[in-house]
Amino acid sequence: MKVLAISGGTKNGGNDAMCKEALKGAKNQGAEIEFIRLLDLDIKPCTGCTACVQSILNGRGNMCVLKDDFNWLLDKIYDADGIIYSIPIFEKGPSGSFRTIMDRFGPRMGRAHQVIANELFKQGKGKPVDPRFLKDKVISFMAVGGSEWCTSVQCDFGIHALTPMWKIINNEVFSWSLGIAADDKKIARANEIGVNIAKAAADIEHAEYKGEAGICPHCHSRNFYITGENTKAICCLCGIEGHVAIVDNQVKFEFNDEQLKHAHDTMEGQFIHADDIRRNTAKAMEKLKSDEFKKRVAEYKEFITASMPEK
Numbered sequence: 001m002k003v004l005a006i007s008g009g010t011k012n013g014g015n016d017a018m019c020k021e022a023l024k025g026a027k028n029q030g031a032e033i034e035f036i037r038l039l040d041l042d043i044k045p046c047t048g049c050t051a052c053v054q055s056i057l058n059g060r061g062n063m064c065v066l067k068d069d070f071n072w073l074l075d076k077i078y079d080a081d082g083i084i085y086s087i088p089i090f091e092k093g094p095s096g097s098f099r100t101i102m103d104r105f106g107p108r109m110g111r112a113h114q115v116i117a118n119e120l121f122k123q124g125k126g127k128p129v130d131p132r133f134l135k136d137k138v139i140s141f142m143a144v145g146g147s148e149w150c151t152s153v154q155c156d157f158g159i160h161a162l163t164p165m166w167k168i169i170n171n172e173v174f175s176w177s178l179g180i181a182a183d184d185k186k187i188a189r190a191n192e193i194g195v196n197i198a199k200a201a202a203d204i205e206h207a208e209y210k211g212e213a214g215i216c217p218h219c220h221s222r223n224f225y226i227t228g229e230n231t232k233a234i235c236c237l238c239g240i241e242g243h244v245a246i247v248d249n250q251v252k253f254e255f256n257d258e259q260l261k262h263a264h265d266t267m268e269g270q271f272i273h274a275d276d277i278r279r280n281t282a283k284a285m286e287k288l289k290s291d292e293f294k295k296r297v298a299e300y301k302e303f304i305t306a307s308m309p310e311k
């Protein structure tokens, strides 16, 4: 059983320390361990070309047009049974380096997309899917912050786990953590998180979330989009639509069970999303062929060009 820890921090900084301590815990449980630092890698931002999704859904395989270290990282991630991230909090959320991983990973590695590609292959209409992309995995997150500005980081972490449908074991924030390597309590917690992920990775089928309950009963998120339409709210993580209520002086998020079909972390919900995309893309393709569209794009091209620094 293999546990991979990925740090988004500076060399030998707080996030490296948290990863290494978690790996100590995992190693004590018998895990084979590996450590990667994101800033050591050349990983370019996603350009949004969507070639990855198109190639998967057309049975042409799982590809990205960017040539950098991302495929190497992907291989390491898919070779592990359990993943731990320790990521610095920047502007209340995860650092840009982590967001880049999310963008490069999300559409390309969506679990429903892999299942659809696998079906195409079985029907003789496409390339085989890497069997590792169809397997379950467990994942834990640690967010390290220099202050207590941290309110969107756990939700973003959850979204990273949601697309490949990996089970989250721990998702924790460590605020006011400058010099965290000298903080016995936080270091001990990192070790426990490492123990937890190793135990979960050894028995993924029975692995369970070990964090706080949160507010969303489905995904544990504390982040909601309050629509302003009576008490209607949408969970920012799993996408379930429901209502907020105060029960016994506690905020509750309540929803109809029917909503579970649409949850973004379920196969059913991901199929609905993939289907919506397919239908709307087909409609949009018609628009792209229209003279009105071509005329407007030509006008914008003529109107102004993007300024760039001189090289």
Ligand SMILES: Cc1cc2nc3c(=O)[nH]c(=O)nc-3n(C[C@H](O)[C@H](O)[C@H](O)COP(=O)(O)O)c2cc1C
Residues within 6 Å of the ligand: 008, 009, 010, 011, 012, 013, 014, 015, 016, 087, 088, 089, 090, 091, 092, 093, 144, 145, 146, 147, 148, 149, 150, 175, 176
């Ligand atoms: C651009 C930037 C934005 C930051 N924003 C936050 C923030 O919103 N909340 C917070 O708690 N810490 C914030 N910090 C502090 C970092 O989280 C902290 O420097 C980092 O966890 C250190 O990690 P390292 O020692 O592994 O490099 C920010 C730091 C930088 C450089």
